[in-house]
Amino acid sequence: MSYSPVNTIWVLVGTALVxxxxxxxxxxxxxxxxxxxxxxxxxxxxxxxxxxxxxFWLVGFGIMFGSGTALFGAIDPLIMGDYSxxxxxxxxxxAFAIFQTVFCATSATIVSGAxxxxxxxxxxxxxxxxISLIIYPISGHWIWGGGWLxxxxxxxxxxSTAVHMVGGICALVGAKILGPRIGKYDxxxxxxxxxxxxxxxxALGVFILxxxxxxxxxxxxxxxxxxxxxxxxxxxxxxxxxxxxxxCCVTLIVTWIRYKKxxxxxxxxxxxxxxxxxxxxxxxxxAVGAAAxxxxxxxLIVFSVEFFDKIAKIDDPVGAISVHCVCxxxxxxxxxxFATGVTTDAGLFYGGGVKLLGIQALGxxxxxxxxAIVITIVFLAIKHTIGLRADREDELAGLDIxxxxxxxxxxxxxxxxxxxxxxxxxxxxxxxxxPAAEAVPVKKMPTFSGESPKFTKVEIICKESRFEALKNxxxxxxxxxxxxxxxxxxxxxKGKPEYYRGxxxxxxxxxxxxVEIVVSKVxxxxxxxxxxxxxxxxxxxxGKIFVYDVENVVKVRTGEEGYDALQDVE
Numbered sequence: 001m002s003y004s005p006v007n008t009i010w011v012l013v014g015t016a017l018v019x020x021x022x023x024x025x026x027x028x029x030x031x032x033x034x035x036x037x038x039x040x041x042x043x044x045x046x047x048x049x050x051x052x053x054x055x056f057w058l059v060g061f062g063i064m065f066g067s068g069t070a071l072f073g074a075i076d077p078l079i080m081g082d083y084s085x086x087x088x089x090x091x092x093x094x095a096f097a098i099f100q101t102v103f104c105a106t107s108a109t110i111v112s113g114a115x116x117x118x119x120x121x122x123x124x125x126x127x128x129x130x131i132s133l134i135i136y137p138i139s140g141h142w143i144w145g146g147g148w149l150x151x152x153x154x155x156x157x158x159x160s161t162a163v164h165m166v167g168g169i170c171a172l173v174g175a176k177i178l179g180p181r182i183g184k185y186d187x188x189x190x191x192x193x194x195x196x197x198x199x200x201x202x203a204l205g206v207f208i209l210x211x212x213x214x215x216x217x218x219x220x221x222x223x224x225x226x227x228x229x230x231x232x233x234x235x236x237x238x239x240x241x242x243x244x245x246x247x248c249c250v251t252l253i254v255t256w257i258r259y260k261k262x263x264x265x266x267x268x269x270x271x272x273x274x275x276x277x278x279x280x281x282x283x284x285x286x287a288v289g290a291a292a293x294x295x296x297x298x299x300l301i302v303f304s305v306e307f308f309d310k311i312a313k314i315d316d317p318v319g320a321i322s323v324h325c326v327c328x329x330x331x332x333x334x335x336x337x338f339a340t341g342v343t344t345d346a347g348l349f350y351g352g353g354v355k356l357l358g359i360q361a362l363g364x365x366x367x368x369x370x371x372a373i374v375i376t377i378v379f380l381a382i383k384h385t386i387g388l389r390a391d392r393e394d395e396l397a398g399l400d401i402x403x404x405x406x407x408x409x410x411x412x413x414x415x416x417x418x419x420x421x422x423x424x425x426x427x428x429x430x431x432x433x434x435p436a437a438e439a440v441p442v443k444k445m446p447t448f449s450g451e452s453p454k455f456t457k458v459e460i461i462c463k464e465s466r467f468e469a470l471k472n473x474x475x476x477x478x479x480x481x482x483x484x485x486x487x488x489x490x491x492x493x494k495g496k497p498e499y500y501r502g503x504x505x506x507x508x509x510x511x512x513x514x515v516e517i518v519v520s521k522v523x524x525x526x527x528x529x530x531x532x533x534x535x536x537x538x539x540x541x542x543g544k545i546f547v548y549d550v551e552n553v554v555k556v557r558t559g560e561e562g563y564d565a566l567q568d569v570e
Contacts (some may be wrong), residue, residue, distance in 0.1 A: 004090025007223040011088070011095050014219020017212045018102040022049050022109060024208030028272075029113045031202030032265060032318040034194070036398025037117045038409035044112045044124050049105040051125060052132035056104045061097055063137035070148035073141045086146060088222035099219070103163055106216075107136045110167025113318035114175040118182075118395050121403045123388045127174070130378045136166055139367045154363040155344045155356070157236075158220040160280030160331040161367055168325025169371040172314065177379045178389055180315030182396060191309050193503040194317070199264060206268045213240055213275045217282050232283050232343065239282045239290035240275065246291045247274025250298025258302070266302060269319045273301040273327040280328075280360075281335030284347075289338030296334060297327045309503060329364045336360035453563055455550035456524045460515040461489065462535050462543035467513045473534045474517065477526055481566075483516040491544070510541070518550055520566050 026045040030038045058077050065086045066074025074081065079097055087096055108131045112124070142149040143162045156162050185191055196202060217240045223229045251270035255263035277297040278290055285293070304322035308314045314321065336357030339347035346352030382388050389395075394402035401407055462470055467484070474482060488509035519527060528545055535543050555565035 002090065003092055004223070004225050006225045007088065007090040008092060008095050010224045011091050011099050011219060011222055014215040015095075015099045015102055017215025017219070018099075018106065019049075021102075021106055021209055021212040021216065022046075024205045024212060025106075025109050025113070026205065027201045027208065028205030028268075029116060029318050031198040031200065031205060032113070032196035033116050034398070035197040035408070035410060036400055038197075038400065039406040040121065040399035040403055041112065041116060042409070043121065043404060044128075045109055047125060048108045048112065048128040051129050052105045052108050053101055055129050055132040056101050056137070057097075059133050060104060060137040061100065063134065064100070064140040065145045066141075067146070068141075070146075070151065071142070072138060073145055090225060091222060096222070099222070103159060103216075104132050104136050104140075107159075107163045107167040108132055110164065110320055110324045111170045111174055113320035114171035114316040115178055116317045117399065118178060118390055119174075120387055120390050121399070122386055123382045126382055126386075127170075127375070127378050131167075131170060131375075135170070135371060135374050135378075136163075139166055139370055142367070143363070149359075149363045149366070152359050152362070153345060153356070154359050155284060155335055155339065156280045156332060156363070157283045157343075158217045158279045160276060160278075160328045160335075161364055163328075164276045164279065164324040165328035165332070165364065165367065166371050168321055168323070168328055169368055170375045171316070172321045172325050173372055173375050174379055175314050175316055175321065177376070177383065180313065181317070182392065184315045185313065189313060191313075191503050196265065196317075202265065203268055206271050210244060210271055210275065213244075213279075217279055221283070235286075236282045238287060239278055239285060242287055242290040243278035243282075243294040243297070244271045244274035246294030247271060247277070247298035247301070250295050251302055254299055254302045266305065266319075269305070269323055270298050270301050272323045273297040276324055277327045277331030277334065280332040281339055284335060284339040284342060284344045286338075286340050289334075289340070292338060293331055293334050296330060300327060300330060329368070332364050333357065333360050453520045455518055455520050455553055455562075455566075457548040457550045458517045458519060458524060458527050458531075459546040459548070460517070460531050460535075460543065461487070461512050461545075462515065462531075463541060464511055464513050466535050466543075467515070469534050470515065470531060473530050474515075474527070477530055478522045479517055479519070479527070481517070485514045485516075487512050487514045491541070512543070518553060518566065520553075520563055 022045055026042050029045065030041045033041060057079060059075065061079050062076030062081065063073045065083055066076050066081060067083075067085055068074045079093070083093055083096075087093060108128045111127070111131070115124075140162050141147045143154060143156050144150065181194065183192060184194060214237055217236050218233050221229050221233050221236065224233060247270040248267050251267050251273075252262045255261070255266050274294045274297045277293045278285075281289070281293075301319070301322055304326045305316075305319050308316055308321055316322070335344075335347065336354075336359070337347045337349050339345065339352065339356060340350050341347075341352060345356045348354055348357050379388060390399060390402065400409060460470065464486075471482070471484075489512050490509055517527065524547060528547070531545055552561060553563075553565040554561050558565075
């Protein structure tokens, strides 16, 4: 057989890009969840690829591409059989095998996000293996391996259904069986917002995925050695980008209207929604169709996330179900409307009637039903043997420490506190008297009796944006030292209500700056009045000033006490 250098290089470059999507999924999932689970999430995204690779080599590839029946390929351990009937023109077997391996790993990693922060690591390893061994390969055989859907003319160019919806269905079933995270819903079933700890990670992850999607979709031409393939690749690249960009614009507008502000995390999810949606038909539609798919997915992602969060009560920390399952299925169906007839039958809007749309719908329903049944069996088997969900104490402490012995993924960095609300009973009333022998005596400490002037501590809580002005004003009136801390807090108004992924954040702990100053020579009233003048805007959240008596001041370096300890004199 004669190999094509151009086709082989094109497939291998696409393979590398699709592999790098693991980094994007890792960052995206870690950013949208809490810091105490970061190490666990990174470990899972590593291991689903490392487990899936030998699993697909041993069993999955043969099932998917073997020349068996219309329902099942062949059991071919180590890929020893003849696959000439399925190989793209000019592409060696092992180049095609590694290309398909990274697609399999992508499907498996989708499940991690929806089940994040509460799944046992051992259980995750087992169901990831099951996805790569049998679940993905069988439905993949139907679609890409010459199976019954391929014979009917089902069109899924790069995997809206074969990869993304399969992973999304597994995520949906898993999250439902697993149950929500502790504190996600109150006693009345109202969802609480559990904020992701690092939006920068999430954003970088999305940009990596967007970049790699050009390989995911573009390299699915599996060739570049003809004018037709080059034209198709260009169209695929353009449509892929168009759908993602339009989806972001639409979601920005929708969230701006619904939440009064454009939602950051939802808009980043929209990019992935547009990418997933266009993946099925990116070769078969024109730019108008790509934009239309972006519009639909941009609207759909918002209402889908809200539906699963508020109505279905399925806790999906990263929106994986909405992005991959809902938009994957929708994009596959929309191909039946917008296909122009260039690489497949024309869709309904381009004079092809309902034939392609019907085939697309049949494929979505049949794959969804098959995957849902098999993965349910897998999850229930795990649940009733080794257990699917982490223990309550482990979940509250974080899976980093409980599953991996990792104290923190951010050694040396201060992180925001976890504000999870436990579903615990109310406070216990304490009655009775403490025996005299066990009581702890309360002692009044004597006041400092030195000859120093009066010391006063002024504590100022203010907005971060006003700190520099406050610092400069304090220096101008003679303050020579201060202690500054970044803190979280709220006043009587419990913070201004905001929305995160469509859920109102109640009793917000807002970021503030706490400035502590001890004065003796500078009049306390001058400090207070200066701070008031600098911080005042007339709006809620200007801050508070607290004044305390201080008994003594000791300078550690010199041992000086009292007034002298506050003076910077050598």
